[in-house]
Amino acid sequence: QTATISTPICFGVLPFLREWMRTPPLAIMAPPTHPFLDARLVGVLQNGIDNWMLRCLAHGRWPCLEGFHSRKEAMVVSALSKNLRKNPTVVDLDVIMNNYCRSNDLNPDNFDHHSQAYQYIADALYQKLKDLMPQTRNLPWRVVSGTWKRRTSAYVLSWKQLPRHLLHQAPVTETHSATDATLFTLANGYLGVRGTPEHHDAKNPSHPGTYINGVHDTHPIQYPEDAYGFARTAQTIRNLPHLTPLHLHLDGEHATPDDARVQRHERTLDLRAGTLTRRFTWTASDGARTHVTFTRVVSLTHPNRLGIRVTLEPLDRDVTLTLHHTVDANVTHRRSEGDPRVGSNAMPPLEPIASEQHDDGRRILHHRIQGSGIGVTVGTDLRTPVAGATIQLPVDAEAKGMRATAMLHANLAKGDAHPIDVHGVYLDTRDHAQDTLVDRATSELDAYDRDGGIDHLLTSQRAHLDAFWNQADVEIEGDPAATQSVRFALFHLHQAASRDAKANLPAKALSGEGYEGHTFWDSEIYLVPTLIHTAPHLARALLDHRIDMLDAARARARELGHAGALYPWRTIDGREASAYFPAGTAQIHIDADVVHALARYHEATDDTDILWKGGAAVASEVARFYLSVGHHGRDGAFHLHTVTGPDEYTALVEDNHYTN
Numbered sequence: 001q002t003a004t005i006s007t008p009i010c011f012g013v014l015p016f017l018r019e020w021m022r023t024p025p026l027a028i029m030a031p032p033t034h035p036f037l038d039a040r041l042v043g044v045l046q047n048g049i050d051n052w053m054l055r056c057l058a059h060g061r062w063p064c065l066e067g068f069h070s071r072k073e074a075m076v077v078s079a080l081s082k083n084l085r086k087n088p089t090v091v092d093l094d095v096i097m098n099n100y101c102r103s104n105d106l107n108p109d110n111f112d113h114h115s116q117a118y119q120y121i122a123d124a125l126y127q128k129l130k131d132l133m134p135q136t137r138n139l140p141w142r143v144v145s146g147t148w149k150r151r152t153s154a155y156v157l158s159w160k161q162l163p164r165h166l167l168h169q170a171p172v173t174e175t176h177s178a179t180d181a182t183l184f185t186l187a188n189g190y191l192g193v194r195g196t197p198e199h200h201d202a203k204n205p206s207h208p209g210t211y212i213n214g215v216h217d218t219h220p221i222q223y224p225e226d227a228y229g230f231a232r233t234a235q236t237i238r239n240l241p242h243l244t245p246l247h248l249h250l251d252g253e254h255a256t257p258d259d260a261r262v263q264r265h266e267r268t269l270d271l272r273a274g275t276l277t278r279r280f281t282w283t284a285s286d287g288a289r290t291h292v293t294f295t296r297v298v299s300l301t302h303p304n305r306l307g308i309r310v311t312l313e314p315l316d317r318d319v320t321l322t323l324h325h326t327v328d329a330n331v332t333h334r335r336s337e338g339d340p341r342v343g344s345n346a347m348p349p350l351e352p353i354a355s356e357q358h359d360d361g362r363r364i365l366h367h368r369i370q371g372s373g374i375g376v377t378v379g380t381d382l383r384t385p386v387a388g389a390t391i392q393l394p395v396d397a398e399a400k401g402m403r404a405t406a407m408l409h410a411n412l413a414k415g416d417a418h419p420i421d422v423h424g425v426y427l428d429t430r431d432h433a434q435d436t437l438v439d440r441a442t443s444e445l446d447a448y449d450r451d452g453g454i455d456h457l458l459t460s461q462r463a464h465l466d467a468f469w470n471q472a473d474v475e476i477e478g479d480p481a482a483t484q485s486v487r488f489a490l491f492h493l494h495q496a497a498s499r500d501a502k503a504n505l506p507a508k509a510l511s512g513e514g515y516e517g518h519t520f521w522d523s524e525i526y527l528v529p530t531l532i533h534t535a536p537h538l539a540r541a542l543l544d545h546r547i548d549m550l551d552a553a554r555a556r557a558r559e560l561g562h563a564g565a566l567y568p569w570r571t572i573d574g575r576e577a578s579a580y581f582p583a584g585t586a587q588i589h590i591d592a593d594v595v596h597a598l599a600r601y602h603e604a605t606d607d608t609d610i611l612w613k614g615g616a617a618v619a620s621e622v623a624r625f626y627l628s629v630g631h632h633g634r635d636g637a638f639h640l641h642t643v644t645g646p647d648e649y650t651a652l653v654e655d656n657h658y659t660n
Contacts, residue, residue, distance in 0.1 A: 165469075167488060170266035172257070172278075178334075181206040184269050184276050185492070185511035186296060189213060189499040189538075190303035191426055192510020195269070195276055198246040198294055198308065199256045207334050210240045211510050213496075214503030215428050216517060216572045217347050218371040221579045229560050231579055235572040236347060237506060237517025238369055241329035241378045243424045246310060248282075249322040250290055255282040263289075271491040272469060274300060274461040281315075288316040290412075299457045300464045303499060304444055307454040308422040314414045323408040325422055327363055327380055330402050334513050350376075352401030354438050361391040363404035364441050368434070372573075375429040379441035383453060384420040386410045421454045430502055468494060472534035493527060494535060501544035503572075518570040518577060521590050521646075524597035532604045539601055540610060546594050547614035549574040550621065553591075557625050560585070564625030565618070567591055582651035586644040588629065589659040591622040 167183065174180070184195025194209040216235045223230060248255040257265050257280045265280035276296040283289050291313040299305045312321060333347050350367040353375065357363050361382035368375045382391060389410040396405060412418045425444040432440050452459075472490055476483045496509035504519035505527055523542055531539035546567070552574035553565035560566065568576035569584040578584025598615050601607065630640045638660075645656035 165271040165487060167269040167271070167484075168266065169268070170264075172265040172267055172280075176200075176206045178206050181208070182508075182511045184267065185509070186269075186274070186276055186298040186306075187492075187495045187510040188298050188300045188303050189495065189497050189510075190503075191298055191306060192496065193244065193296070193298055193306060194511060195267075196244070197257065197278060198244050198310070199248075199258070200245070207512070208242050208244065208331075209512055210242050210244075210331075210426075211237055211513075211517070212240060212376065212426060212428055213498050213506070213510060214430070214572060215240065215369070215374050215376060216372055217369050218573075221577075223579070229585070230581070231568075231576040231584070233575055233577065234579070235372075235516065235518070235575070235577045236333075237513055237572065238347065238350075238374075238376075239331040239333050239513065240376055240426070241327055241350070241365055241367065242331065243306075243325075243327045243378055243380045243422065244296070244308065245324075245326045245328055246294070246308065246422070247324040248292065248310070248312070249324070250282065250312075250319050251284060251288075252320075252322075253284055255290065255292065271487055272462065272465055273458070274298075274465050274495070275458065288314070288319070290314045290319055295454075295458075297454065297457050297461055298495075299461060300495065301460040302448075302451075302457065304425045304427055305448055305457060306424045306426075307457050308424070309419055309454050310422075311417050311419045312412055313417045314412050316414065318414050319412045321408070321410045321412050321418075323410075323420060324405060325361075325380070325382060325408070326403060326405045327365055327378055328403050329365055329367055329378075350402070353434075355401045355404065356438060357393050357404055357406075359391070359393065361393070361406040361408070362445065363406060364438055365401060365404060366438050366441075367401075373429075375434045375437055377427050377437040377441045379425045379445050381423040381445055381449070382406055382408055382420065383423060383449075384408065384410065384418070386412065386418050386420070389420075423448050423453065468535065490530075490534060493530060494538070497527070497531060497535070497538040498541055498545065499538070500541055501548050504542055504545045506572075515570070516577075517572055519572065520570055521587070521593045524593040528597040529600055532601055536601075536605050536607075539597075540605075540607065543598055543601055543610060543615070544613075546597075547610075547618055550614060550618055554621060557621075557628075562625055563628040564623065565591070565621035566625055567594055582644055583648040586642065586652055587646075587648075588625075588640070588643050589645060589656070591625055592659070595619050595622050 169180070181194045181196045186193050186195070190213055192209075192211045192213070194207065196206045196208040200206060200208055216237050218233050218235050221231055221234050256262075257278075259282075261283040263281040263283065265278075267276065267278040269276050274297060278294040279292065281289050281291050293309075293311040293313075295309045295311070297307050299307070310323070312319070329350050329352070331350070348370050351370050352365070353368050354366040355364065362379070364377060364379040366375065366377040389408055392407045392409065394405055394407060396403060399405075408420060410418070410420075423445060425441055425448065427437055427440050427444065429437065472494070474483065474486045474490065476486065492509060492511075493505075496511075497505050504523050506517040507515040507520055507522060508517070524546075528539045528542055531542070549567065549571075550565055553567045556568065556576055557564050557566040566585075566588065567590045568574065569578045569587050569590055571577050576585060595618065598610070598618065602611065602615070626640070630638055633639050639655055640659055641654050642652050643656050643659050644651040644653070645658040
């Protein structure tokens with residue numbers, strides 16, 4: 001990532017050189033809390049960085065490593081003035097150390113295994129550069145090492161105003177990875193979009209996915225032999241129409257990052273901005289380069305909205321752009337292949353109900369899910385400030401309400417950044433009547449424009465996450481990798497939890513179809529205790545959802561001949577969806593899990609309102625169920641027979657320790 005700033009001529013190389021020489025050498029001490037730092041390596045890097053910096057500055061230019069601009073593992077830091085915009089600075093600790101070792105008859109291999117030392121040195125170098133140049137404090141500087149990256153993971157830590165709030169992948173060598181698409185998911189509790197690149201179609205191996213929490217399909221469960229008390233209806237989260245597909249044609253050539261001519265392809269999940277950014281440089285057949293940036297946001301403040309901004313910057317000459325944007329309802333589901341953690345069963349296609357297309361590029365598709373009857377509408381607009389841009393709606397005889405494409409044509413001037421925005425909205429019939437959804441989508445798109453478009457989404461997203469991190473942030477001193485992991489987990493948990501009582505939090509969050517989008521005991525035992533302390537209102541929403549399920553839980557208990565209420569082992573809509581009794585309904589600890597979460601929430605928040613609004617009724621009905629299903633033995637103890645605990649491989653036992 002290249003960050004350029006315009007500064008007065010007086011702030012050039014020579015004043016910076018004088019300031020650097022007045023300061024002591026890069027003082028990097030290995031404190032007692034960092035015993036992993038090898039003192040020899042610290043010394044080598046300290047001397048190497050100072051010598052390299054002074055040598056580069058003495059030649060009258062901002063530090064630059066000639067010949068290393070194309071190194072994929074090198075990270076661009078900054079350029080300091082207008083005349084150096086196209087000559088970015090590369091700070092590669094490997095190159096610095098190797099050069100210094102060679103000039104001083106040292107063997108760099110002796111230090112190669114100290115990966116955490118590189119990270120510590122990078123932090124120190126970043127801090128010194130930032131202190132010397134206050135004008136650049138807010139730039140997204142990164143100083144890392146190729147060796148450090150190779151020896152840990154392709155997902156590297158980056159240094160920003162608050163370090164390690166990024167998941168960064170550079171270079172992106174595989175755009176078809178389903179795992180990457182999961183890691184880079186964006187969501188807001190209502191809507192979730194997998195992190196597949198925009199040039200992927202619905203049948204790509206990385207499995208593009210768009211989900212609304214709680215929106216599902218149903219079908220009867222087929223048993224070879226029926227029996228009393230079996231679950232009757234399967235529920236599966238639905239993959240919904242995608243509006244992420246974007247294809248770029250520059251001077252007639254398809255500019256796809258899968259092409260070998262692409263350089264510096266990287267992507268970043270920013271946990272503070274709440275955005276997924278992808279960048280690459282496309283080289284045309286004649287050698288002309290265009291820098292392309294995709295920025296995606298799923299709004300945490302406007303649950304129905306998402307946005308994609310593609311910014312194109314021709315570097316060598318003017319470029320003619322044709323952009324294809326498609327809303328595609330011909331979606332597929334990932335097959336489970338015998339493993340419910342992976343995917344779901346095949347689903348019937350969505351049923352088209354209505355569609356609209358307008359000359360300004362607005363398109364609205366309305367569909368009905370055949371099994372559950374839930375209706376879903378997706379609407380989208382194309383917006384750009386590029387002068388002279390035109391929009392064309394190609395005739396698609398095979399669309400039949402399942403696909404809608406718009407083509408934007410524009411001439412892009414060399415040296416300027418040209419943004420093109422995709423506004424998207426999703427709505428469903430749990431909130432609106434089926435026959436009003438298209439009108440509601442129109443109103444939501446109009447409000448999207450009035451509110452300021454994607455600029456407003458990005459601003460409000462950052463403000464929301466600033467407030468969240470101010471309350472929920474965790475830093476583990478001396479272990480930045482663990483810090484990043486915890487922050488990554490907190491971010492995904494926060495963005496996936498439902499904001500109201502209509503839905504819970506699926507086992508795979510809103511990142512895929514594993515476990516068919518069902519809610520399990522995990523919500524109460526693992527998730528609610530975390531949310532109580534990071535976002536109590538989200539914990540309350542999950543518990544309110546369980547309270548709203550109470551009537552269905554009462555009905556399930558009656559069906560099995562018991563008093564009280566029995567919550568389903570796995571569900572979306574409140575009904576039991578597990579077809580395997582020993583590892584499903586027999587896990588009656590789910591009732592106690594729900595009450596345990598209620599008790600922990602009340603203890604932490606003193607929120608008695610939840611007890612008056614159904615929480616106390618849940619606790620009472622659960623107690624009645626256990627009295628009904630268990631008994632006091634001759635030993636005076638209370639016993640629960642033929643139950644399954646969390647260890648599903650030891651099913652139908654007497655007095656399971658966890659359940660009791």
